[in-house]
Ligand SMILES: Nc1ncnc2c1ncn2[C@@H]1O[C@H](COP(=O)(O)OP(=O)(O)OP(=O)(O)O)[C@@H](O)[C@H]1O
């Protein structure tokens with residue numbers, strides 16, 4: 243709630259299920275994922291590798307790998323308009339325009355055959371822009387900490403380091419002042435110092451342009467520092483969601499607790515951490531009922547059923563029977 247309580251959401255993802263077609267038919271990966279992002283809000287989507295964060299992000303702009311990837315059900319509304327029903331032209335004007343995207347791998351966003359200048363200027367061809375594009379890209383390169391823009395502008399992607407490419411991609415995502423920036427692991431490829439710089443940059447730009455950010459990461463420390471809300475994903479499902487402060491103070495899902503316990507802690511002296519035993523299953527091996535139950539220290543009999551997202555405080559929900567309201571079927575011991 244809070245300051246976003248009354249505004250119209252910028253992005254609404256409703257019951258989004260994504261699947262991939264393979265030899266054995268279509269395998270569902272995400273299961274009815276729902277979340278909202280309000281204007282100017284930073285939303286952190288977290289979970290271990292393979293939980294479905296990237297496929298969720300890609301589907302938001304209808305960029306799932308084709309053929310194979312497909313939306314099985316659900317809606318994605320941007321300013322109330324259904325992205326899944328948009329024409330190619332409408333989509334093109336969203337991508338790189340109102341919605342900027344930083345991909346997990348810079349290689350995916352950049353054309354290896356084009357010098358950087360051409361890549362950065364390309365979005366301007368498809369969108370109305372008042373100012374001077376050349377000036378705009380120079381000022382953005384400066385903002386992303388590129389000290390020698392001339393060299394970078396005339397370079398080809400393979401001539402630049404990973405950190406440089408990441409900065410170029412961020413500049414490209416921002417060149418038309420998007421109202422939503424989707425940043426899929428914007429810093430994993432970078433060393434810690436550059437990581438911090440990039441996060442500060444995204445934060446600055448968010449404040450300056452009131453852009454909303456969907457930030458995907460493994461790293462709950464980044465979420466704690468930069469996000470307003472957090473969604474925790476496990477095996478294709480959102481298992482806990484809430485305002486970051488409340489989530490950190492009152493972490494409810496055993497998976498979320500496990501993620502927090504696994505964080506390296508500088509203040510703990512030894513730096514020892516406790517990874518969650520086991521690993522994220524592949525989609526073909528998802529359990530029925532709660533998908534986390536085979537790794538969960540608290541699993542009990544109701545977990546054989548699928549838990550709803552139960553309310554757990556102001557804007558906070560959790561999909562775990564430990565927190566089922568009294569009288570909910572599983573809490574009452576039903577086994578159906
Ligand atoms: N093209 C594809 N074909 C089939 N399955 C895929 C494809 N792309 C992703 N998947 C599967 O979808 C699941 C979710 O993958 P996704 O890349 O979204 O995870 P992620 O949460 O982004 O992980 P990471 O943190 O490693 O980036 C994985 O099990 C993955 O194997």
Ligand SMILES: [Mg+2]
Nearest residue numbers: 295296297346
């Ligand atoms: Mg990913």
